Amino acid sequence: MRVNGKSALACNTQLGDALARAPGGEIVVEPMGNMPVLKDLIVDMDAVHWKKIQRVVPWLLPEGEPPEREYIVEPEAMIDITQSMACIQCGVCVSACLSMEVDPEFIGPAALAKAYRFVGDPRDAHTEDRLSDLAEDPHGIYDCTHCFACIEVCPKDVAPMNQIMRLRRHATGDYGIKDRNNGYGHEKAFVDIIERYGTLHESQLLPRSYGQGSLIRSQVEPRALKQLIESLPTAVAGLRSGKVSPKAALIHHKLPDQEQIRRIYHEIETGDGERLELNLYIVGEEGEGGAAEQDPSTGDGSEASTVPGEAGTERGGAEQ
Amino acid sequence: MKVAYWPGCVSRGFTPELHGSMALVGPRLDLEMVELNRANCCGAGVIAEHNQELVDTLNARTFALAQQTGASMMNICSTCQGAQSECQQRLDADDAYREHINTHLEPEGLRYEKGGDWSNKNLLWLLVEEIGLDKLRERVVRPLDGLRVAPFYGCYIVRPTGRLGYDRFPHRDKYLEHVIETVGGTAVEYAGSHKCCGFPVITMAKATSLRQAGRHLADAIDADADCLVTPCPLCHLNLDLQQPDAAKYVERDLNIPVLHLPQMLGLAFGLDPKELGMDKHVVKTRDVQRKVAELAAA
Known part of the structure; x- marks a missing residue:
């Protein structure tokens, strides 16, 4: 409620x-928000919450003949999805969702957290299909407005929005799914602009987003061009108000030491598909016992020991 | 008070009136602002979505540059606040992780140190917690009597409370109202004050984005607000720059001005609206300017 x-x-x-x-x-x-009220404090969770859960195929889709006994999975491989598995389906996040408030068709935080529970499960064989489906749906992962409302209210620290961001990361970073909602384009445009300039060059963000990250493609692809033309009145309004000068729109200063930003990018984005992620839900914060136990300073001095214990991190991509 | 000042990208891009008004207001609050010209974008949630190690390193770099000034950091963007707080939380939570991130900064001779009194605060937090509302009140020469102002925070500065220091400062979600009242205005209560402006999905889910912006603007109008005020330039883009388009999505006239927080302070400090960049808005601020001029004449 x-x-x-x-x-x-x-x-x-x-x-x-x-x-x-x-x-x-x-x-x-x-009564809970975003769901039809039946009477007093009773809402119709079937019509919204459970329907959306069904939408993401909330069961395992393994491939091949099932094993004689159970599927054998290394415990480490399941750590990444323990957070989404903690969901108790209470629907509080659905009630609080600010995207759903304006778009009732949005798949929503609970169902998308559930989707990640299967996307991140090494036994599931339909990872790419699932991601592609959720990326292409106009009410899917790119309809989340990143408002933290679900994170704030979740009683089990599932952080549904973070699971949605993980879905996006897998869709773009691991599978390169170029969706029709510009999700891939927006991320690529933003990340590339910062690598090039260090700060955000806003007037390039929109066209690059529409062109799957490319300025040129935004002007030759019919779908991108249509979106660009639709946003022209807003651009003109910005120019007319004087807040955006033509010079500022065209020329963007690089940071004085932009080569340092590039270096950082190249050190981290090595292209091997590996990503380091520290999930505080798993390792805990200092003083909670978790982080201290993960201290690898007593390790063997190898590269891996310079980062927190593997239990607390996701090395995304490589396992796919 | 000396602060390492991070203006963010948008205040020097599509909302130059924010950067300009902050430059005028800062000295009147006795702020010595050392601008971090070498610092980089906070990632605005997008780089975090792309690669966490990358965004944590980029923000650790900004923190390290701020720490070199010997002062705590001030930002003027809710999104910077939230995105940077998220990285700071991870950097502070785990010594080994922080050391690893610092290795990426070493070639530049930079290093982020956890702890001490060092902090990163949005102007809004700084106003209430460091400068103090009493001092702010002293600086007001033109109380904004009768001006009905609808506060709009921006998600990143209000959620998640667990990460944003609400345990120590539980009233951070009321500060805008406190500041509005302190400079003599009337804080308007309406449904949208702590909701999302929709900006993060403007390129991906335009209808969702502009229905959000439009609905909050409409709610503020229905609550008889003269204007909105926000500490977030990204919210400003959706609420002001996109307002004509948002009106179409909610199928009604909107036309309500949106001020940046330093602009509202500047008006109360007696500064010229033009100098504060109030002519550089898409939604004209004439009515607010007229009201303030009447106050000055009275």
């Missing part, structure tokens, strides 16, 4: 806390 306007699980909300935050000293309880 919503307590004082904020989506929450009633069973883990302390009355004292709710009262302390209540405007005017009265706790306000309302």
Whole structure:
């Protein structure tokens, strides 16, 4: 339900806390958001939450003959998805979702976190199909507006938005899925612009996004060109207001030491598909015991020992 | 107070009026601003989505440059605040990880050090927590009496509370209202103040993006606001630059001006609206300027 306007699980909300935050000293309880109200505080979760969960094929799709007994998986291979597996399907994130508020067809945080649970599962054989489906859907992974509302309210720290960002990372970084929603283009455009200039050259972001990262493609591909033309009135309004000068739109200064940014890019983006990710949900923060236990300073001095223990990191891409 | 000042990309790009107004307002708040001209983009959530090690290194670099000035860092962008806080949380959480990221900075002679009193705060947080509302009140020469201002925070500065220091400063989600009231205005309550402007998906899900912007603007208008004020230039792009388009998506007239936080402060400090770049908005700020001029005459 919503307590004082904020989506929450009633069973883990302390009355004292709710009262302390209540405007005017009265706790306000309302039904969950983004779902049709049946009566009083009862909403139709079947019509929204469970329907969306079904949408992402929430079961394993392995390939080949099933093994005689169980599938054998290294425990390390499952660590990456433990966070999404912690979901209890309470729907609080769906209730809080700000994208769904304006686009009821958005697949939403709970279902997309569920999708990552299978995308990240080494037993599943349809990773690329799943990613392609969610990237091409106009209400899929690129319809998430990155507002952190689901992260804020989740009672199990699933951080659904982070799982959606992982889906995007796999779709673009590992499979290069050039979706029709410009998700691939937007990420590529942004990342490339920073490598080239160090700060954001805004007037290139839109055309490059429409052209799958390329300025030239944005002007020759019919679909990109159409989008570019549609955004012209906004560009003209910007120029007319005086906030954007033609010079600023065309010329963007590089940082004085831009070669350092390039060097950092090249050190990290080595092209081997490996990515280092520190997930605090798994390693914990210092003082919680997790991080200290992962201290690799006592390791063998190899390259891997300069980063936190493998248990806390995702080395994406290579395992695919 | 000396601060390592990170203006961000957009304040020097598509919202130059933000950078300009901050330059005028800073000295009136006794801020000695050492601008970080060598620092880089925070990644705005996009580089984090692409590669976490890359974004953590880029922001560690900015932090290291700020630490070289011997002062804490100030930003004027909610998105910078959120994106940088996310990286700082990871860098501070794990010594080995931080050391690894610092190896990428070594060739440049830079290093990010955790701890001490060093912090990175948005102007909004700095106003309330370091400068203080009393001092702010002292500097007001033209109280914005009767000006109805709708606060718009930007997601990155309000969520997730666990990462953004709300345990130590639980009222950070009320600061804009406090600042508006301190400079004499009336803070307008409406549904959208802490919601999303939609900017992050403007190129990918335009309808979702502009329905969000349009709805919040409409809610502010329905609550009789004269204008909005925001500490986030990216929100400003969707709420102001895209407002004519947003009106189409919510099928109604909008036409409500959106001020940057330093512009509102500047008006209360008696600065000329033109100098504050208020003519450089897509949605004209004439009515706000007229109201403020009437205050000056009264």
